[in-house]
Structure formats: structure tokens, C-alpha cells
Amino acid sequence: MTLQRQFESALADAFGKVLGEKTDASVVAAADLRFGDYQSNAAMALAKSRRTNPRELAGKVIEALDLGGLGTADIAGPGFINIRVAPETYARHTAELLADERLGVPAIGDGRTVVIDFSAPNVAKPMFVGHIRSTILGDALSRIARFLGFHVIADNHIGDWGTQFGMILYGWKTQLDEAALAEDPVNELVRIYRAINAATKDDPAVRESCKAELVKLQAGDEENLAIWNRCVELSKQGLQKIYDRLDIRFDHWLGESFYNDRLGPLVEEFIEKGLARESEGAICVFASGELPDEQDPFRIQNKEGWQDNPAIIRKADGGFLYATTDLATVEYRVDEWKADEIWYVVGVPQQLHFRQIFDASRRWGKDAGFRHIAFGSILGEDRKVLKTRSGDNVQLADVLDEAVERAGQVIAEKNPDLENAGEIAEIVGIGAVKFAELSQHRLTDYVFAWDRMLALQGDTAPYLQYSYVRIRSIFRKLEGGFDPASAKLSLHEDAEVHLARLLARYGETVPVLLDDHRPNLLANYLLELARAFHSFFEACPVLKAEPEVRDSRLALCELTSRVLEHGLGLLGIRCPERM
């Protein structure tokens, strides 16, 4: 059990004795080490509701408090209860964590099934930097949820059926370069897409031809279906290369096309059940009237007052849309996969869309714990959102290449004799890109800048990886064996105690990451841990210390390297042995 939970339990008992009834007493890591290791504001909160003096209440609680020798408690200010943990407690706790393969992290998921929808690029287009957020965030959340005991289904809902296929089909038939296709399929698809896209702008005839190709495809024309199939396969192979580099795997790739057959019947079902009706030629889902207007995602207010803001599920021309596919997808995930929760890792602009989908799904009887895990936009230098459609967008593959290139330069400079330099540059460079994304609050918009995303010093993945590397280096130079399982720890130096203090907090940090789906809290924790380690490393020699001190410090090093490697692993970032 984490120290935090032990203190909460002891404090709850003490409050129970004093107040004569069961209460919860939350304990958090102290804001400032001068106040102790942990603090509780429970006395102030409880005194308020009971109209008693908080300091007095805190005093009685401290008298009744039994910390079992883990530490000492005192009162401060208006009624804070501060807990100071004894170094021996940290020493013992560190030894316990070394024997625990979960590193102190409780499994809170309880086997519940959660479907995570992330990345979802369009086929026949490369991934741009804009895709980085959903892809990396979604993967990290998948790893975290899995470790916390959820049954995770990672689903890549690729855009394999959009209207862009009209242009691609027409381009394929009129100007495909077979040699270029063999060389670099995705690039060739992009080339014809762009060429036709440009042509449609000033030639209505081309536009009509594209539309005709799309209609033929949707009607099941064999030739067009075969071309479409080929395009999707080639695109998937291209995407897989990037996912391999990013070390990302999906359990399913059920794209839009997978739900095609369901769309027509779904719309009919919605009409039959009175969930949707015709309006201006289109079939729309409107407000239920069950909610007050201000809570209803299908109603928004404007000059004329409350107005319907429907989700269109069938166009006037009979075509289906984004909302239709998303509803079919919900149905499949709830009925076939028995999803208890569905998380959508999609940008914040689509908030309204998801509120409508979630509400419509519930009224339809397809209920799950829906979560739109929104994130902010990546902006260009002009502070405008990077548009996927504009041609000057930066490709994700180029960002990765540049990151690895820069990491390679640093290695050549600092450690020219390093073996496997190429492989390590890949681990470091890609780690840097991932960490730049994950260390930030997900809702923050940011301007894309090479130097910022590819920084290798300061609060970055390489900083964390470097602390791991320093530890591995110690163990390589260690003569004779060391058995972490039988290590006896005694902590004397401030740097030792502080390192142990942070190691104890890993199990307190990981479970809260999913409260609001924020991996950046883990990034913050890991940076703090690595800072503590680097300070320790400078202040406390390990190999040259007396045998008992040495073993104690080796135990700290061992646990630190395990937590760093594990924590980075939850973010999808690997650790090299040397760098």
C-alpha cells in the first residue's frame, strides 16, 4: 500500500475516534518540504461543517493518531496536519518496492473494457505533425490504462471511405505513374490527389468526373472497388512504417468502410424509433426535449433564441456522414466488444460533434462511459491552426527523421565511440518528440517549432534517458554481485532521502493520470525523479562508498532505473543502455 493511503487510513481512524463517526481524510504530498512529506487539510474542512475550531480539532486528532512509527505529525497554521516521514520508513518502503513488480502501483481498472479511439489518419495521405497529438496521447493512455488493469482495445478508426476517393480514383485512372507507385506508394497517391485537387478548382468537368467515380465506388463498381482496395492496402503499409518507428500497435483497424453496410439500416432505425426525422431534405437527429435547453447538445442559442442544431445522419442526396459512421461505430463497440467505456482522443474543435454523438447514443440505448479526450491545436508560425489540406504542412515522418538526425549529431559529438549509435539516435530522437507532446497539458495549443519539439536538453526525454544511462553505467562497473532483493537500506544524506521519497510516490502518481486523462502529470513526476537522481549522483558516490552504504545506494539506483524505465514505458518511450 502506498504511504499516502496508509496515512489516509490512520488519519481517518483518528478522526473517527474524535468525531465518533466514520470520515474520509485526504492526504496529499506536501506542497513544500519544509512542512513535511505529506499534509492533510481535513481538519479545516471538517471543522467548517461542524462549526468547531480547526486547530482544536486537529490537536485532538493528532493525540488520537497512530502512525505506527512511520513518521510524526504536527499542526501548523490554521489547522494543517503535517506528516514527516522517518528516513527508516523510506528505507523500508524502498526495499518493499524493489520486491514489487508493480512498483507500488495499484490496479484500479478492475478488468473493465475500454475502447480507445485514436490516431485515425486518412488513407492515401501521409501523416502530418497535426496527427502527432492524437497518436502519441492515445498510445500513452492505452499503455497506462492497460497497466492499471483495464482491458484496453486500441482501435484505429482510419478514414478509408471519404469523398477524397473520387479524386484519387479519377487521378489513378488518368495520371498514375506505375514506377513512382512501386517506388513510394503513399507519395504517389499524394501526388495524384494533390494534382486532381488542384485541377478541380478551375475545371468543373474534372469535378464532375471525380463525383462520378465516387458514385460508382459507392454503388459497388468492381473496378473502382479493386483500386480502392489497393489504395487502402498501400496506405496501411505506409502508415504501419510510422507506427513501427513510434512503437505503436493497434488491436484493430476498423475504418469507416467497415461500417458501410450498417449506415442505411441505422438511419432507418433512427427514423423508426423517432430519434431522427427529415428536415430540409436531410435526415437529422434533433433535441430530445428531455433536457433543459442549456444542457442539450442539440440546441444552441443565438440571436433568435434557442435553435435546433441537429446532427445530420443522411444528406439530402442520400449520402451518409461522419455522424452516421460514428453512431454505427458506437453500436459495434458496445454490442460486439461490450465496451464499458469508449475514449475518443480527438481535437477540441470536435467537442460539439461528440456531445451530440454521445447523447444520441444514450437515447438509442447504446450506452457506455463516453469520454471525449480533447486536445489543443498545433499552430503554425503565424499562430493559425495548421491545416491538413494545405500543401506546406510538415510531415510526421520528416519530424521523426530530423529528430533522429539531431540526436545522432549529439552522439557523434559527445560519445563518438558509441556502438549502435544509429539505433540509439532513433530511441533518443523519437523519445524527444513523444515527450515534447506528452509533457504538456493536452488542452494547450502550441506553435510547432523544430527546436522546441526536438530539444535534447533540459526538461526532455533525453534528460530522463540520460539518468537511466548513468545508472546502468554504475552497474556495468560494479565488481561482484548485488542482489536487490536482499538489500538493506539506510538513508542519511538529504539526496538519498529525497530520492527515496519520490520513488515512493510513483504508486501515488500513476493511478491519478486517468482521472482527467493527463499523461503530463507522469512526465512532471519523472522529471522530478530524474532531477533528484542527478543531484544524488553528484552528491553521493556509489561504487567508492563503504560496502553497507554502497549496497544501500545501489538499491536506490536499481529502483530508480526501474521506475524511470517503467514510467517512460507508460509514455511509449524506450531507454537506451548507453547514450
Add this chain to the structure above:
RNA sequence: GCGCCCGUAGCUCAGUUGGAUAGAGCACCCGCCUUCUAAGCGGAUGGUCGCUGGUUCGAAUCCAGCCGGGCGCGCCA
């Protein structure tokens, strides 16, 4: 017009859900490599947390109103 998000050090950003003297990184300045990897460590400088009120023992955090920025509001995804 209505809704959502944002405004914190010169720059980029955190801030454990209302706690104590608001923290990191970058940049700048001063120190530290014959001792376990200097992608590092120690120190210095740097803030009216957009503005004004309110709620209370206590507000960067919650509420209201302004100012500034981003995004979204019927047949794209």
C-alpha cells in the same frame, strides 16, 4: 449573437482539483570534468498569476462582469 477553451518570469510551459513564501526548462550571469557518462550538478537574476469585483480562515485555481486571443455552431471529416 450563442457555446467551449486559453491568458502565469524576456521566451516555452507546469502548478497534485481551494492551501502555507507561485515552480521548471530555455536564454542571460557566476562556479564545477586527472573521482560511477558534464545530454549533467550547484548558485544568482527574473512574477500586480490579463483587469475589476465577489464567495471564505485562505483564490493562479470557484462565481460574476469586462479586456485580449483561439476554436465551434446543417448537409466535409
